Amino acid sequence: MEKYSVIGKRLPRLDSVAKVTGDAKYAGDFFLPGMLHGKILRSTVPHAKILNIDTSRAEKLPGVRAVATGKDISDIPHGFIRAAPAPFFLRDKFSLAKEKVRFIGDEIAAVAAVDEDTAMEALDLIKVDYEELPAYFSPQESMALDAVRIHDHAESNVSVVISFHLGNIEQGFAESDFVFEDNYSTQYILASYIEPHAAVADFSQSGNVTLWLSTQTPFYDRTNIAETLGIPESKVRVIKPPVGGGFGAKTETHTLFTASAVLSRKAGRPVKIIYSREEEFTSTAHRHGVTVNHKIGVKKDGTIKAVDSKFFADGGAYNSHSAISMFIMGTLQNGPYNMGSFKYEGIRVYTNKPFAGGVRGHGAIQPRFVIETMMDSISEKLDIDPIEIRKMNAVKAGQTTISKFKIRSCGHTEALDKAVEEIGWKDKWRKLPDGKGVGLASMFFASGAAFSFFYDNPPSFSGVKINAETDGNFTLFTGTSDIGQGSETTLAQIAAEELGVGLNKISVIASDTATTPLDMGSYSSRVTVFGGGAAKIAAYNMKMKLFDIAADMLEANKDDLEAKNERIYVKGTPEKSVSIADTVIGYYNKMKEHLTSSGDYNPPADVGGEMRLDLGEVNISPTFSFGTHATEVDVDKETGEVKVQKIAAAHDCGFAINPMAVEGQIEGSIQMTFGQALLEDYRMEKGWSITNSFIDYKMATSEDMPYIKPIIVESIDSEGPFGAKEASEGTNVATIPSIANAIYDAVGIRMKDLPITPEKILRALEKKEGGK
Amino acid sequence: MKQLVELKVNGESYETAIDPHRTLLEVLRENIGMTGSKEGCDLGACGACTVVIDGKAVLACLTLALEARGKEITTIEGLAKDGKLHPLQQNFVDHGAIQCGFCTPGVIMSAKALLDENPKPTQVEIKRGISGNLCRCTGYTKIVEAIEVTAK
Ligand code: FES
Ligand code: FES
Numbered sequence: 005m006e007k008y009s010v011i012g013k014r015l016p017r018l019d020s021v022a023k024v025t026g027d028a029k030y031a032g033d034f035f036l037p038g039m040l041h042g043k044i045l046r047s048t049v050p051h052a053k054i055l056n057i058d059t060s061r062a063e064k065l066p067g068v069r070a071v072a073t074g075k076d077i078s079d080i081p082h083g084f085i086r087a088a089p090a091p092f093f094l095r096d097k098f099s100l101a102k103e104k105v106r107f108i109g110d111e112i113a114a115v116a117a118v119d120e121d122t123a124m125e126a127l128d129l130i131k132v133d134y135e136e137l138p139a140y141f142s143p144q145e146s147m148a149l150d151a152v153r154i155h156d157h158a159e160s161n162v163s164v165v166i167s168f169h170l171g172n173i174e175q176g177f178a179e180s181d182f183v184f185e186d187n188y189s190t191q192y193i194l195a196s197y198i199e200p201h202a203a204v205a206d207f208s209q210s211g212n213v214t215l216w217l218s219t220q221t222p223f224y225d226r227t228n229i230a231e232t233l234g235i236p237e238s239k240v241r242v243i244k245p246p247v248g249g250g251f252g253a254k255t256e257t258h259t260l261f262t263a264s265a266v267l268s269r270k271a272g273r274p275v276k277i278i279y280s281r282e283e284e285f286t287s288t289a290h291r292h293g294v295t296v297n298h299k300i301g302v303k304k305d306g307t308i309k310a311v312d313s314k315f316f317a318d319g320g321a322y323n324s325h326s327a328i329s330m331f332i333m334g335t336l337q338n339g340p341y342n343m344g345s346f347k348y349e350g351i352r353v354y355t356n357k358p359f360a361g362g363v364r365g366h367g368a369i370q371p372r373f374v375i376e377t378m379m380d381s382i383s384e385k386l387d388i389d390p391i392e393i394r395k396m397n398a399v400k401a402g403q404t405t406i407s408k409f410k411i412r413s414c415g416h417t418e419a420l421d422k423a424v425e426e427i428g429w430k431d432k433w434r435k436l437p438d439g440k441g442v443g444l445a446s447m448f449f450a451s452g453a454a455f456s457f458f459y460d461n462p463p464s465f466s467g468v469k470i471n472a473e474t475d476g477n478f479t480l481f482t483g484t485s486d487i488g489q490g491s492e493t494t495l496a497q498i499a500a501e502e503l504g505v506g507l508n509k510i511s512v513i514a515s516d517t518a519t520t521p522l523d524m525g526s527y528s529s530r531v532t533v534f535g536g537g538a539a540k541i542a543a544y545n546m547k548m549k550l551f552d553i554a555a556d557m558l559e560a561n562k563d564d565l566e567a568k569n570e571r572i573y574v575k576g577t578p579e580k581s582v583s584i585a586d587t588v589i590g591y592y593n594k595m596k597e598h599l600t601s602s603g604d605y606n607p608p609a610d611v612g613g614e615m616r617l618d619l620g621e622v623n624i625s626p627t628f629s630f631g632t633h634a635t636e637v638d639v640d641k642e643t644g645e646v647k648v649q650k651i652a653a654a655h656d657c658g659f660a661i662n663p664m665a666v667e668g669q670i671e672g673s674i675q676m677t678f679g680q681a682l683l684e685d686y687r688m689e690k691g692w693s694i695t696n697s698f699i700d701y702k703m704a705t706s707e708d709m710p711y712i713k714p715i716i717v718e719s720i721d722s723e724g725p726f727g728a729k730e731a732s733e734g735t736n737v738a739t740i741p742s743i744a745n746a747i748y749d750a751v752g753i754r755m756k757d758l759p760i761t762p763e764k765i766l767r768a769l770e771k772k773e774g775g776k
Numbered sequence: 777m778k779q780l781v782e783l784k785v786n787g788e789s790y791e792t793a794i795d796p797h798r799t800l801l802e803v804l805r806e807n808i809g810m811t812g813s814k815e816g817c818d819l820g821a822c823g824a825c826t827v828v829i830d831g832k833a834v835l836a837c838l839t840l841a842l843e844a845r846g847k848e849i850t851t852i853e854g855l856a857k858d859g860k861l862h863p864l865q866q867n868f869v870d871h872g873a874i875q876c877g878f879c880t881p882g883v884i885m886s887a888k889a890l891l892d893e894n895p896k897p898t899q900v901e902i903k904r905g906i907s908g909n910l911c912r913c914t915g916y917t918k919i920v921e922a923i924e925v926t927a928k
Contacts, residue, residue: 016869023877024865024884026812026852033811197912198816198824199878248814248878249912281817488876488913664872664918671915672875698821698910706903706916 014664032202042277047105050139050691067122070270106321109286143353168620171345176310180301199248205264221525244515289361320359332367338407341397376445376741415656415719416630426652427634443745449734450625452530454612464604467521476585483523484535502543504567529730541603644762648710658721658729673736786854801836823909826882833889852881875913
């Protein structure tokens with residue numbers, strides 16, 4: 005008999021019919037009576053003091069109902085980190101500029117009018133007087149001695165420095181037989197969800213405001229909106245309808261969220277703001293571009309003894325996730341290999357560009373590109389098989405790393421073996437004809453951050469409530485945010501399995517700050533372990549309440565009961581059973597109260613703790629995922645064109661609650677990293693974005709994508725619900741270095757600068773030939 | 777000056793007064809109340825707004841509503857018949873070809889136009905047929921699979 009009846013199954017998403025029929029209503033699909041259209045006025049200079057904003061002509065334009073500027077919002081800035089000790093806690097962004105603008109696209113004013121055309125016309129009528137300041141478009145420029153400060157608080161325009169030292173690297177390097185040192189760089193890319201940001205705000209005369217937002221973090225938005233408007237949080241209700249992808253960038257409370265509420269308050273009517281695709285490119289959060297200096301010391305036998313790693317990140321104009329981003333770039337180097345000893349310095353610098361924040365694979369993508377490419381060089385130099393060198397240094401289940409990560413389960417070796425087998429490594433590596441090659445790379449990732457970055461005293465990290473209905477159905481309330489990854493279905497599967505009912509018996513009400521329990525949101529790949537963990541506890545608690553009643557009804561001992569097939573049975577006596585629906589009715593008759601349960605997930609005691617991002621010795625997550633990508637490429641030496649033929653992507657997700665969804669995460673996430681490796685590049689000139697549309701910014705289409713073979717590895721974790729771990733960000737962390745390593749196998753050049761364009765390939769080939 | 781237009785959408789006629797520069801996408805979403813067609817870029821570069829006009833896949837964000845007068849417009853809302861999903865829709869559901877779902881209406885309409893014209897496309901033809909529809913979530917794998925299964 006199969007162990008499970010609902011989990012481990014390839015079940016369609018709960019919202020799939022709504023999404024194939026056009027029924028699903030996203031934030032931009034809401035039209036309220038009397039609704040106005042809002043637009044944002046953005047800076048046209050990269051760095052300036054605002055001397056004056058004259059909105060009088062705009063206000064007089066017929067059809068304009070409200071104009072807002074920095075004067076209409078409170079003095080509390082926002083940023084992703086709200087609860088952390090100084091110096092990590094620095095929120096530096098106002099929804100509408102107060103005194104300065106810091107990049108082209110920075111928000112200055114907002115207008116609400118009867119239609120979009122009128123709102124646009126009104127923007128042209130607002131006159132802004134600037135006193136322009138010198139502007140800087142690279143960390144080098146903005147750190148120059150004579151540079152003016154972009155923010156008053158930031159000396160040398162440094163936004164944040166995170167550094168830590170684990171073990172003793174002096175000794176580690178002294179004990180090394182070889183030291184490898186190299187420099188790398190990565191580019192700015194965009195999350196590029198297909199749904200642009202949208203907000204509808206309805207501020208009522210009673211002083212309450214309801215918002216429908218395309219967000220990943222409705223509870224954080226609620227706080228930011230309340231603080232910006234200067235009203236109590238209880239007056240703000242944020243509802244997250246279906247969201248058309250977020251990939252990290254929708255964890256920001258971007259200006260439209262607050263501005264729609266400010267305008268609605270002023271106009272006394274609902275206001276909708278939707279960002280244009282151009283605004284998405286110029287003014288929303290990007291992935292940090294970094295330059296890296298990296299040093300690895302190894303013994304002759306391949307054992308890693310020491311790592312010294314320096315990261316310089318271009319942070320753009322505001323802090324956003326800053327300290328977290330820089331922390332992760334360091335700490336997530338401590339796996340899937342033991343590093344012996346480790347030193348890290350991460351410096352994030354303000355520039356006059358759109359700000360960088362968290363994007364899928366946050367902070368793991370950049371160092372992984374560096375480490376896995378260097379592992380390849382090291383294995384070549386030491387003449388050790390690239391698979392072997394990875395295995396010999398690998399962290400193992402049961403181990404605690406020098407960064408204090410507790411490895412509860414680890415499917416790395418299995419993932420590695422399966423990926424290379426799928427790609428045909430034995431017959432291909434170093435054996436394919438010139439121009440063809442295979443490469444591999446491994447990775448690991450956190451299953452959710454075990455810190456509350458935002459709230460000082462949250463009730464829990466994730467809460468779920470369940471109501472029982474008399475027809476045997478259950479309604480599950482969760483604050484988690486399904487942004488397309490399918491988390492509502494995952495939570496429902498977990499609850500259904502625990503309760504012994506089919507998936508069709510669970511309805512989910514999600515992400516409404518007024519009705520669902522608090523959850524931190526969808527980021528750091530936390531939802532399956534945290535939200536799913538809460539769902540399992542809530543369902544278990546519900547089951548126990550049902551068992552109390554059923555034990556009476558069946559005249560049996562509660563401990564002898566089990567729930568399956570929508571009934572409660574006495575184990576071993578199948579003829580003694582009662583339906584769940586009848587048990588619920590029995591509960592009402594006896595208790596005279598509603599039957600509800602709740603569950604809260606908090607990370608175990610050996611995880612998290614004081615949020616000291618400067619120590620680097622802290623167990624950041626309840627558990628970690630592992631994986632390997634093995635990739636085959638063709639490189640055209642004439643044109644420099646790289647064609648990726650296949651990516652075998654093995655991912656250890658602990659237990660696959662829904663294998664179809666896990667495959668979807670693997671396949672989809674690789675579209676982004678395949679793009680970052682070869683295609684995507686956000687480019688600017690003098691602060692102006694020159695990639696403002698999907699025409700200039702090249703994203704992989706169905707014709708560009710290689711064949712992806714997802715391989716699920718199940719290590720059955722002791723902490724995650726039913727053994728599950730994350731499967732949404734870790735799934736793409738190994739793609740870029742696996743492509744770079746395959747290029748090396750094909751044509752013998754090391755690509756250290758992203759994206760890997762045909763020009764760069766040709767230049768490197770020329771250099772290689774010239775050097776011969 | 778607003779102009780009165782009559783549009784035939786999913787077999788029914790709708791009469792509405794619009795400014796002549798309004799796109800079909802805007803009129804579908806804002807005047808007719810069909811929000812299934814999505815706006816991802818408003819520039820003809822993402823395919824989220826794809827509808828079928830007289831059998832051809834068309835970008836509604838690049839089409840003036842006035843140009844669509846007198847033509848048969850099919851949107852995602854018109855595919856399911858009598859409470860039964862179109863085979864493409866059913867296969868998208870069953871094969872996990874949907875994640876955030878924002879690209880889905882456009883992809884399905886492109887696929888429908890493709891299959892109506894070429895009922896047995898090769899995988900290469902399928903990929904070409906939806907190459908104007910960007911998807912950031914699925915990597916296209918399961919989308920292509922769902923279309924292939926429908927064509928079988
Ligand atoms: S909205 Fe029409 S192609 Fe993007
Ligand atoms: S499913 Fe999200 S863009 Fe395609």
